[in-house]
Amino acid sequence: MWTSCARLSVASDTITRVTEPAAQQPALPGMPVRRSRAVGAQDIEPATVDPVARVVVDVPVPHLDRLFDYLVPSSMADAAQPGTRVKVRFGAKDVDGYVVERAGASDHTGTLAFLRRVVSAEPVLTPATLALCRAVADHYAGTLPDVLRLAIPGRHARTEDAERPAGSAPEPTAAAPVPGESASAWAAYAGGAAFVQHVQAGHAPRAVWTALPAAELDPEAATHGWAVALAQLLRACHDVARGAIVVLPDGRDVARLQVELERLGLPVVGRNGGAVGRLVADDGPAARYRSFLAALRGDVRIVIGTRAAAFAPVQDLGLVVCWDDADPNHREQRSPAPHSREVLALRSELEDCALLIGSPARSAPAQALVAAGWVQEIVADRATVRARAPRVRALTSAELASEGAVARIPSAAWRLLRDGLERGPVLVQVPRKGYVPVVVCQGCREAARCRECHGPLGLGAVAGDPQCGWCGRLAAGWRCPECAGTQLRFARIGSDRTAEELGRAFPGATVRVSGASTGVLDALPSRPALVVATPGAEPAVAGGYAAAVLLDAALASLGMSMFATHDALHRWISAAQLVRPSGQGGIVALVGDGDPAATAALVRWDPAGFAARDHAERVELGLPPAVRVASVTGDRMSVAAFLDRLTLPPGGAVLGPVELAAEAGESTLAGAPVRAIVRAPRGQGRALAHAVKGALGGRTARKDPGAVVVQLDPAELL
Structure with a gap:
């Protein structure tokens, strides 16, 4: 038929x-x-x-x-x-x-x-968004459809068909006013006021901003100096009808900036309109799509949000900002895993708009941009930093040698906690969450591991059975395979166990815990209390903390990443900036033998100097970000075949492959996974991405067997 x-x-x-x-x-x-x-x-x-x-x-x-x-x-x-x-x-x-x-x-x-x-x-796909997504895909050797999934939210038909609310985008003005009180927070920085003026005048300056540790703390409200400064900058853009985007690590930081914007008369978009779009995944599809449409249709010219906001279709774009670029939340988990900082840097070039990368510390990639002369610095002078920062004391083993066997919380730290409680709330930062995340054999000190998947065992409570951190199985009746011992010893103490110890030591004090396992606290009143928090979960306090103790500095400095010391300093400064200035009695104690260079930078409160010295060493040794790298992971035969077909750019080299430690379920018939690192000079970064994408395209076209995962600028190396 x-x-x-x-x-x-x-x-x-x-x-x-x-x-x-x-x-x-x-x-x-x-x-x-x-x-x-x-x-x-x-x-x-x-x-x-x-x-x-x-x-x-x-x-x-x-x-x-x-x-x-x-x-x-x-x-x-x-x-x-x-x-x-x-x-x-x-x-x-x-x-x-x-x-x-x-x-x-x-x-x-x-x-x-x-x-x-x-x-x-x-x-919904504007020419500017298409160009940006294409550039991001090329930069990370990814595909355009993958990046478009990150850039354009899913359609919400009811929101799209709803009556269009009245927006608050102003009409352009003929001349940019000179910033006065509206940008007062930037007067404390060399080049800060000039940056605001250039943005208002329609220029495209690029800068890395090292935010001061404390602003004029409000005793009645938990304010954030960086949020006040960014709100003033956005208000200045709004006043001259220039579009702006601010990308922040998480919803808590977005909410903090939103509060300051509302104080300046810039409310977030709702059903009845608004002046600022808010793109945060946790807000739900309707709210997110409403803000996306408001920017697309020109109803708002300011958008704040998490990493997807970097692609927001803002019209008349004059400024893009990445706040706290060292926070791991800025790295997208989905392919091709772009970083907000890199997306905004590409957008700044494509749309000829101003770029600001801000942080309380300074990341290695940001310092690389400074060293290359591609951005300028916005920093305060040393006298201003000393006036704003708390006093920092490092309690290392050398400092405490007179005490003999040093406890996890030495006597000097106990005294600081006691004295701080007499003046207000005290912050205690613990690198690990949970009760006892890692235990070892009491007899031979061998790490206790799960019988099923060989994952690390830990304790969720003092009287409970050990539990695997990988598969979650309980290990009742555990016996050490090395010495047949049955007794366990605490190897690392988490935030829950620390809070329990502090509660026993200070029976009359209020103890609060903030972290992923117990819930993250956003803000607390300025009353005496011990606040135990994991990195990134420290709540703000009205008027600032009286003191802070940063525990387990040695553990915080360890890690597989090439930037473990950068990460440690970033966590310490992010917590210490919540403490009152030294002139108001604010004091911070760092406990343990952390990395000497990072420890010295915290004591001096000099993250920019630390980053500059570290970058010089990386240039000399040929380490990222002085060079560009790609990781190639898979079974040995597939990785070898991929590398054979990869055309290296001039100066490129291949390191490895080396076998990886297989975690639960990773071993296959092809053996344990291996990883190779492909390295190229920074100036050949685009050529490396082009070569990697070409090799990947040939592999998929031929339908080569096996699986290979390739990532440009992998998080563990950058």
């Missing part, structure tokens, strides 16, 4: 209809033949103007990372405009896509399929 089927034959300048027979699936013996409706030429007609749509198809395969041409039915001619979401046939299934452009003809010499349907007539 055959039926007539309509197709369109496409040449470079003509579109003609061809009718040919289409196969009908035969019926089973004895069953009636199912007759299909004949599809005639009159059923689907192409659009008369620009009948070809070039579509980016949501198929994130490297060798298919290009545009595909489709025909636009006449019924969709008005709706299928550039930027709209569509459904198209790709292979044997319908997939999502975006129309990038319309054209009068196609270079494809075969047959074009029609668009299946237009999902929405809202042009």
Whole structure:
């Protein structure tokens, strides 16, 4: 059985209809033949103007990372405009896509399929967003569809179809006013006021900002000096109708900046409009899409949020800001794992807008930008830093040698806790969450491990059975395989156990715990209390903490990352900045033998100097970020085959591969996974990404066996 089927034959300048027979699936013996409706030429007609749509198809395969041409039915001619979401046939299934452009003809010499349907007539993919996503994909050797998934939130039809609220975007003004009291927080920094002026004047300065440890602390409210400064900068942009984006690590920081913006008369978008868009995944799809549409339609020119906000379609963009770029939350977990700082740096170049990278400390990549002269510094002078910072004392083993065997919390730290409680709340930072996250054998000190997956054992409570940190199984009746011992010893103490010890030592004091396992506290009143928190979970206190004790400095300095010492200093300074200035009695004690250079930088409160010295050493040794690297992980044969086909840029080199320690479930028939590191000079970074993407495209096109995971600038190395 055959039926007539309509197709369109496409040449470079003509579109003609061809009718040919289409196969009908035969019926089973004895069953009636199912007759299909004949599809005639009159059923689907192409659009008369620009009948070809070039579509980016949501198929994130490297060798298919290009545009595909489709025909636009006449019924969709008005709706299928550039930027709209569509459904198209790709292979044997319908997939999502975006129309990038319309054209009068196609270079494809075969047959074009029609668009299946237009999902929405809202042009959510702007030319600027497309260019940014393409640049990010190329920078990280990823695919355009993967980056578009990060940039454009899923459609929320009810929100899209709702009546458009009245926005608060102002009309452009003729001249930029000179910042006065509205930018007073920037007067404390060399170059701060000038940066604000240049942004308001329409220029595109780029700077790395090292925020002061404390502002004029409000005794009635938990304020943040960095949030006050950023709110003033955004207000200055709003006053001259310049768009701005601020990307922050998490919802807590977004909320803190939101409070300061509302104090300056810039409320967040709601059902009744607003001046600021807020893009935070935790807010839910409706709220997030509402803010996205407000920016897309020009109803707001300021957007704040977490890492997806870096792609927000803000019009008249004049400023992009990455706050606290060393926070790991800025690294996207989904492929190709871009970092907010790099996305905003690319956007600053593409859209010729100002860039600000701010932090209480200074990350190694930010320092690399300073050393290259690509950005300027915004820092306070040493006298201002000393006036704002608390006094820091390092309680190392050398400092406490007179005490003999040093306890985890030495007597000097106990005295600081006691004295601090007489003046207000005291912060205690603990690197590990939980009760006792790691235990060892009492007899031989061998790490206690799970019998099933060999993961580390820990204790969730003083009287409970040890539990595996990987698979979660209880290890009742544990026996050491080395010495047959059955007694366990605490190897590392978590925040819960620390809070228990402090509660016994100070029976009359209030003890609060802030962390992932117990819930993160955002702010506390200025009353005497012991606040035990893990890094990043420290709550703010009205008027600042009277004192802080940072425990287990040696443990905090350890890690597999090349930037473990940078991370440690970042965590210490992030906690210590919440303490009152030294002139108000604020004091911080760092307990343990942390990295000497990071410890000295904390005592002097000189994160910029630490970063500069560290970067000079990395340049000399050829370590990231002075060089660009890519990690290649997989089974040994697949990694070797990939490296054989990889064309290295000039000066490139391959380190490894070396076998990795296989965690639970990682070992395969091909053996334990291996990893190789591909390194290239910083100036050849784009060439390295291009070579990696080409090798990945060839691999997927050939359908090579095995699995290979390639990542540019992997988090563990950068």
